Amino acid sequence: MKTLTLLIAALLSATIASADKSITLASTTSTQNSGLYDHVLPLFKAETGITVNVVAVGTGQAIKIAENGDADALLVHHRPSEDAFVSEGFGIERRDVMYNDYVIIGPKDDPAGVRAASNTSEALTAVANAKTLFISRGDDSGTHKKERELWATATLSPAGAWYREIGAGMGAALNMAAATDAYLMSDRGTWLSFGNRQNLTILFQGEPVLRNPYGLILVNPAKHPHVDVTSARRFADWMTSPKGQQAISDFRVENKQLFCPNAQPEQDSQAFCPSDAIQK
Amino acid sequence: MEIFTTAIGLILSGDADLMTIIALSLRVSLSATLIAALFAIPAGAALAILQFPGRRLLLVISSAFMALPPVVVGLAVYLLLSRSGPLGDLGLLFTPTAMIIAQTILIFPIILSLTHQAVQPLNREYISLFNALDTPRGLRIRTIIWDARFAVSVAILAGFGRALAEVGAVIIVGGNINGLTRVMTTTIALETSKGNLQLALALGIVLLVIAFSVNLLTHTIARMGEKYQMVRA
Numbered sequence: 342m343k344t345l346t347l348l349i350a351a352l353l354s355a356t357i358a359s360a361d362k363s364i365t366l367a368s369t370t371s372t373q374n375s376g377l378y379d380h381v382l383p384l385f386k387a388e389t390g391i392t393v394n395v396v397a398v399g400t401g402q403a404i405k406i407a408e409n410g411d412a413d414a415l416l417v418h419h420r421p422s423e424d425a426f427v428s429e430g431f432g433i434e435r436r437d438v439m440y441n442d443y444v445i446i447g448p449k450d451d452p453a454g455v456r457a458a459s460n461t462s463e464a465l466t467a468v469a470n471a472k473t474l475f476i477s478r479g480d481d482s483g484t485h486k487k488e489r490e491l492w493a494t495a496t497l498s499p500a501g502a503w504y505r506e507i508g509a510g511m512g513a514a515l516n517m518a519a520a521t522d523a524y525l526m527s528d529r530g531t532w533l534s535f536g537n538r539q540n541l542t543i544l545f546q547g548e549p550v551l552r553n554p555y556g557l558i559l560v561n562p563a564k565h566p567h568v569d570v571t572s573a574r575r576f577a578d579w580m581t582s583p584k585g586q587q588a589i590s591d592f593r594v595e596n597k598q599l600f601c602p603n604a605q606p607e608q609d610s611q612a613f614c615p616s617d618a619i620q621k
Numbered sequence: 622m623e624i625f626t627t628a629i630g631l632i633l634s635g636d637a638d639l640m641t642i643i644a645l646s647l648r649v650s651l652s653a654t655l656i657a658a659l660f661a662i663p664a665g666a667a668l669a670i671l672q673f674p675g676r677r678l679l680l681v682i683s684s685a686f687m688a689l690p691p692v693v694v695g696l697a698v699y700l701l702l703s704r705s706g707p708l709g710d711l712g713l714l715f716t717p718t719a720m721i722i723a724q725t726i727l728i729f730p731i732i733l734s735l736t737h738q739a740v741q742p743l744n745r746e747y748i749s750l751f752n753a754l755d756t757p758r759g760l761r762i763r764t765i766i767w768d769a770r771f772a773v774s775v776a777i778l779a780g781f782g783r784a785l786a787e788v789g790a791v792i793i794v795g796g797n798i799n800g801l802t803r804v805m806t807t808t809i810a811l812e813t814s815k816g817n818l819q820l821a822l823a824l825g826i827v828l829l830v831i832a833f834s835v836n837l838l839t840h841t842i843a844r845m846g847e848k849y850q851m852v853r854a
Binding site: 345349352353365370374378379392394395396397408409410411510511512513515516519534535536537538565567 | 652655656659703704705706709710712714715718721722796797798799800801802811813814815816817818
């Protein structure tokens, strides 16, 4: 019986012990799927020796994970939820890190005529009037919340067979839109790194309202004493330092910059973010 | 065809990241299978041999739990291991250990029910002999497991297959962390969400090849065992 217990203990504990310092970062699929973390985290680790373990889920779920104390830091993109997270005492020291933007994507032949729209509300109204298929994330993610806000701005409440809430991540939504020639809203990062575009293309982009800012928040150690706030703060400091910001702006997919750093207000963000990332 | 070329290329490349992922997949699923089997096989045999009130009910519950969705198991283990949960102080969430725990729970009823099915007919054959010799319970259980060992090994393989193939539980309790908790199935899910469908399918083929190798190995050992037995007899 004793050997049995020992054996099970050994099986269960085989790789828990690790000398390296590590923190858990609850974050969004958009940053992970685009490959940003694969680019910046090794640089951070080389400098500090800290491993950042990224759990990539929707913004809603990421915040839930952080609220439960299952992460040391949070990097998400929905400002109202971020502010609520901080004001409820779960998080401290929210900082701007970077932004990219949302784009409206649809089939190349554009049956709803979104290309002709002069602003986002017009673009969405065109889809709603034509009742062409529109895929909504429906998963309480940052992108989903933003999409609902944009519908509200256009004073529309989409419903009906043409509006499909699929309750899945950005990639799954893009896959479904690609397979059904549907419209949808995506962050530019996930779109640019997406490998299964089929007949889809960007139909509307560039309005300031489509900006998608990311915030980095530390989990409050007063709420969850076990979090490694020192390492988490080092990560936040590095990400917002000139080095980290440079690493973010150096990240390219298909030779296009995906994220525009904006942590340092004294720096002109346009200088960091050339027109290839945010196309007008 | 291109997919098969990609798959073969992936296996032959010996890519370090892929090897880490394969190794973790095997480690998590084999550990879960071993732990589950250690308890489920004796329990399954005991349910066939011992007569006690509630035995039928336990069997029904056990076979019903074979239909347990991995996501539900993942969620339950997540809530248990979360820092805000009852076992939060252990800090096990988002570790391979959490993944082993979830898969163990997932496949325990499978191994138990299939073991029960495997030893049930043997018990009917042996019961008079056992009674005549007044065999103690522990010995009955051991004898019957040993004599049904080839069928029991199929139960173990079924459990292993389920563990290796499931994605719902490990993605919730593991978090699909690169280099730490990323296994084959969560990689496939990730690549699918990136729209890299070819790569995702190629990884699926790699997973099948691994499952095939493990099964082949087990069957070879079983065959060797059977031959040895015939020689001895």
